[in-house]
Amino acid sequence: MRQGCISLGEVRCDNCHQVVPYLERYLVIDEKDGVESAEGTPSHCCVKCCLEKGYAHVKTEKDEEVVTFFSE
DSSP, rough: OOOEEEOOEEEEOOOTOOOOOOEEEEEOOTTTTTTTTTSSSOOOEHHHHHHHHHHSSEEEETTTTEEEEOOO
């Protein structure tokens, strides 16, 4: 399961290990296909890493580019 969330400034990306800034978006991934961590806890992924891994994409709405976690 994937959930889009908003950071309260205490979230760290599990891929790049950067702190997700306050009020920035991130993705929580809780899947059985190897994305889940060894302890069974969900993985947190910043927007930059989501774009690199294909979990998010950029689409154009009303002549503006928007990053979305929803599938195309």
